[in-house]
Amino acid sequence: MHDRTALVTGANKGIGRHIAAQLAAEGFTVLVGSRDRERGELAAKEIGGNARLLVLDVTDPAGIAEAASAVESLDVLVNNAGINISLAPAPETAPEDLRRMFETNVFGLAAVTNAFLPALLRSPHPRIVNVSSGTASLEWSANPEGRFVVSPDGAAGYRASKAAVNSLTVLYAQTLADKGVKVNALAPGARATELTAWNPESAARMAQAGDPAEAARGAVHLALLPDDGPTGGFFSWDGTVVPW
Numbered sequence: 001m002h003d004r005t006a007l008v009t010g011a012n013k014g015i016g017r018h019i020a021a022q023l024a025a026e027g028f029t030v031l032v033g034s035r036d037r038e039r040g041e042l043a044a045k046e047i048g049g050n051a052r053l054l055v056l057d058v059t060d061p062a063g064i065a066e067a068a069s070a071v072e073s074l075d076v077l078v079n080n081a082g083i084n085i086s087l088a089p090a091p092e093t094a095p096e097d098l099r100r101m102f103e104t105n106v107f108g109l110a111a112v113t114n115a116f117l118p119a120l121l122r123s124p125h126p127r128i129v130n131v132s133s134g135t136a137s138l139e140w141s142a143n144p145e146g147r148f149v150v151s152p153d154g155a156a157g158y159r160a161s162k163a164a165v166n167s168l169t170v171l172y173a174q175t176l177a178d179k180g181v182k183v184n185a186l187a188p189g190a191r192a193t194e195l196t197a198w199n200p201e202s203a204a205r206m207a208q209a210g211d212p213a214e215a216a217r218g219a220v221h222l223a224l225l226p227d228d229g230p231t232g233g234f235f236s237w238d239g240t241v242v243p244w
Contacts, residue, residue, distance in 0.1 A: 003029065004028045004029070004076070005028060005029045005030075005031065005071070005073060005075055005076075006020075006028040006029070006031065006074070006075060006223065007030075007033055007054065007056075007071070007074055007076070007078070007116065008020040008023065008030065008031070008032065008078040008080055009056060009058055009078065009079055009081035009108075009112060010034070010058075010080045010081030011030075011031075011032040011033050011034060011043060011078075012034035012036060012039040012040045012043040015216055015219070016033075016078070016080035016081070016131075017043055017047070018212050018213045018216035019078055019080060019216040019219045019220060020043070020047055021047045021216075022213070022216050022217065022220045023076065023078075023220060024047050024048065024050060025049070026224065028050070029051075030044075030047065030050065030052070031052060031053075031054040032044040032051055032052065032053050033054050033056040033067075033081065034053060034054075034056065035056065035057035035058075035060075037053065037055055040053040040055065041053050054067055054071070055067065056112070058081045058109070058111065059103050059107075059108050061111060064112055065115060067115075068116050068118075068119065071116065071119045072119060072122070073119050073122040074116055074119035074122075074126070075120075075125060075127065076126075076128075077112070077113065077116055077120060077127070077128045077129070078128075078131065078219055078223065079109045079113065079128070079130045079165075080219070081104060081108060081109075081112075082161075082162075083101055083105065084101065084155060084158040085097055085100060085157075086101075086155065086157050087155045088154065088156065088157070089156050090153070093156050097157055098160070098161075101157045102160075102161050102164070105158070105161035105164075105165060106165060106168070109165060110168060113128065113172065121179060121181070124180075126179075126180060126181045126182070127181070127182045127183075127223050127224075127225060128172065128181060128182070128183040128184075129184060129185075129186055129219050129222045130165050130166075130168070130169050130183070131186050131188060131219065132162045132166055132169070133158070133187055133188070134187035134189065134242055135155060135158070135162065136159050136160075136163040136165065136187075137234070137242055137243050137244065138163065138243075138244060139243035139244065140243065165185060166185050166234055169183055169184065169232065169234070170232050173232030173233075174232060177231060177232075180227070181231070182225050182229060183231055184222045184225075184230065184231060184232070184233045184235060185233070185234045186215075186219050186236075186237065187236045187237065187242045188216075188218060188219070189214075189215055214237060215237045217237070218237035218238065218239065219237075221239065222235065
């Protein structure tokens with residue numbers, strides 16, 4: 001049987017850590033992507049099984065190249081690393097904040113995907129899961145009543161960056177379809193993680209939204225899709241289709 005390997009970026013905490021743990025439970029050798037060596041080593045130790053640290057800062061091109069050179073074959077890539085540093089609406093979003101969020105959430109995702117693509121193409125069943133956000137849905141954003149934890153027009157920079165993630169998901173899926181690569185985006189739902197802990201109001205609301213492990217199961221489902229499964233899709237943590 002093929003010895004399956006998965007890489008989860010930003011896996012030392014939050015949803016990413018749960019994704020890594022659940023993939024390890026499925027028998028994968030899991031590379032715990034973490035820019036912080038100490039936190040990554042601790043996460044890998046606590047996950048157990050065949051989990052091991054891969055030092056990886058998605059904003060560091062040289063570090064990405066070094067990490068990719070150490071991985072010969074990869075079956076699953078979960079682009080989970082992401083940041084949100086502002087809940088401001090678009091007119092109040094500072095350009096420097098927008099750049100920082102795009103640097104991690106979009107440019108980092110593309111850089112990691114491109115660097116590890118040769119390893120993925122050595123797998124008989126390559127899968128890419130991009131962790132997006134339901135707040136990135138343009139259809140939902142145009143009619144947001146009751147859908148979002150933050151204000152209907154808030155977190156504009158984060159939401160714009162995740163909308164770009166959705167676009168890249170479609171484009172990668174189209175380009176890689178003939179190579180057997182399944183590429184899908186996940187809307188994990190509102191979860192209480194460090195992504196929102198810096199904002200007490202948002203964190204308090206998200207604490208009522210559900211277990212991060214529940215969201216992780218949605219990512220694992222997409223990572224384990226059969227060869228006749230979907231590609232280029234946007235799915236909620238519970239498997240339902242999210243409108244673009």
